[in-house]
Amino acid sequence: xxxDSSIDRVIAEMYEMVSFEPGTRPDWxxxxxxxxxxxxxxxxxxxxxxEFGVDSFRENLESMIDSGVLPxxxxxxxWREIHLFGEVAQVLSAYxxxxxxxGAPLNRGVNSIQLFERDGRWxxxxxxxxxxxxxxxxxxxxxxxx
Numbered sequence: 001x002x003x004d005s006s007i008d009r010v011i012a013e014m015y016e017m018v019s020f021e022p023g024t025r026p027d028w029x030x031x032x033x034x035x036x037x038x039x040x041x042x043x044x045x046x047x048x049x050x051e052f053g054v055d056s057f058r059e060n061l062e063s064m065i066d067s068g069v070l071p072x073x074x075x076x077x078x079w080r081e082i083h084l085f086g087e088v089a090q091v092l093s094a095y096x097x098x099x100x101x102x103g104a105p106l107n108r109g110v111n112s113i114q115l116f117e118r119d120g121r122w123x124x125x126x127x128x129x130x131x132x133x134x135x136x137x138x139x140x141x142x143x144x145x146x
Contacts, residue, residue, distance in 0.1 A: 007082060007089055007115065010034050010122045014113070015075050018061070021100060022072040025065065028058055036116075036123040046133035074098045078108070081142045087117040094138050095129075108132045 017030040031054060041052040052060060064070040078094040091113040096105045109131035115122045132138055 006117075006122050007091065010115065010124065011077065011080065011091060011093060011113070014124065014127075015077060015095070019074045019076075019101070020072060021074075024072075026058075026061060026073075031058065034124055036125050039124055040126045042126075042128040044128065044130045046131075072100050074101045074103070076101075078138075078140070079142050089115040089117075089122065091115065092142075108138055110138050 013030055013034050017027050017034065020026050035054050037054070039054050041054070041057045043050045043052070050060075061070070075095050075097045078096055080094070081092045083090045091111075093111045093113060095109055095111060097107045097109075098105055109129055111127055111129040113124055114126040115124050117123075130136060
């Protein structure tokens with residue numbers, strides 16, 4: 001398996017793990033298979049910056065499901081850019097969210113995902129994401145380097 005296909009698998013698993021249809025829940029078992037223990041997750045939007053560990057992210061999402069605010073959720077990738085340095089990878093992955101897989105787009109944003117390779121597989125060690133907002137819009141394709 002090539003490095004790119006190994007990273008592809010982890011990124012696809014990350015999106016599939018957090019997506020769920022009405023009456024179901026995210027597959028938290030998959031979370032443990034792709035995020036290293038102690039991974040950091042940071043959500044940035046127009047309301048502020050919200051920091052999580054793997055467990056507190058799960059608790060936050062579960063509370064939104066239990067309250068009825070999030071009865072279903074789907075997130076999928078629009079484009080990706082990968083930078084490799086040996087056993088370290090930085091991935092920018094633009095996404096869109098929908099209430100369900102075939103629903104209308106709700107939000108878009110960019111995930112910045114840090115991974116490392118150990119024992120023949122890639123792990124997510126940190127992820128920060130910014131959802132589009134009043135003054136922040138993502139391009140429809142990978143932007144040119146700055």
